Amino acid sequence: MTATLEDASVRPTTEYAVRLTGVHKTFGQGARGVAALAGVDLEVAPGEFVCLLGASGCGKTTLLNIVAGLDKPSAGELELNSSRPAVMFQEAALMPWLTAAANVELPLRLAGVSRGERRSRTAELLELVRLDGVGGKRPHELSGGMRQRVALARALASALHTSDGSLPPLLLMDEPFSALDAITRDVLQSELLRVWRSTGAAVVFVTHDVREAVRLGQRVVLLSSRPGKVVQEWQVGDLSGPEELDAIAVINQRLREVISSHAAA
Known part of the structure; x- marks a missing residue:
């Protein structure tokens, strides 16, 4: 069976927990400045589970920090229609x-x-x-x-x-299970889905693991290599079995294309 993935790039929403419009982020100034984000447009609905996917260094964590209020965009607009965002990091801290x-x-x-x-x-x-x-x-x-x-x-x-x-509550998660062993990670992924369904919080979950993104998210958002921008989105909620495997293969291939195009530039 071949999974039919809905391209969510033009997904209309009338409500949002967080909205980013044309967000840029550059660290440093002048010739030494490093562009981390280049015109990110992203909207997350109340109660939605969105996974941000991309290669290491593509700006995923920078984007999360901006939403959390830990950093400010160099340009663009951030709108929050949620409680103060809560952040969960790789380490329990x-x-x-x-x-x-x-x-x-x-x-x-x-x-x-x-x-x-x-x-x-x-x-x-x-x-x-x-x-x-x-x-x-x-x-x-x-x-x-x-x-x-x-x-x-x-x-x-x-x-x-x-x-x-x-x-509406908003939970930001920066690869929170990446340091755990495979069995514990699998258990906590299941637990996170249970907790998310019971609380109704909107979740923005950063990962570089396609399988994790497809398993957890309702929507997967792929960022380009640095400077990061949204290059494609997919609706992946409620996939299982062969459809889930097909979705993982499709997104993996697109991720490899993004990484390869950056390396060749």
Whole structure:
């Protein structure tokens, strides 16, 4: 069976959690300036799971940092219609002196949530990521996969908390499973999909792994080699079996073409 992939390049949306229009990013100035992004147009709907795919150095992380507010575009426009974006990195980046529960509770404390409410929310989030009962342990007592679950719960605590609950949550993930072994990675991918479906958060997930992108995303967005720009998009939600394998093959081939054209330039 051959998968029919819908090209999502002209996908119309009337609502968005985040929208980027003509976003450029250059590091440095003049002849020594390095262009990381060159006119990125991207829109993510509330509750949508979008995977950003591209070769190493294509600007995926730079784009995520701009959406997170950790960096500013050199040109173009960023519009957020969401709660403050929460970010999950390759490393769990937990506070080693805090327990798992205290790490999850931290963004709620910084947001001024009352002690009783933040403890209640923390317990719910730890249960959501299947870590109920380990809230009292410190990071060094947990496995790598468990630490990433704590990091996910902490990101959800930040993303799902707004002053009035009226704005859709937005979760930004920068290759969060890349440092894990294959079995743990597979388990956490399944867990992430379960958590995403239960929370309704919009997710922008950065990866260079086509199989991971097709498995997780509803839409895969391919960036060119540096300077990064959107070169193609595909709707991949609900694919399985032979269709999923065909989609992986099609996107892999397109990724190789993008990389080869850059190397030949």
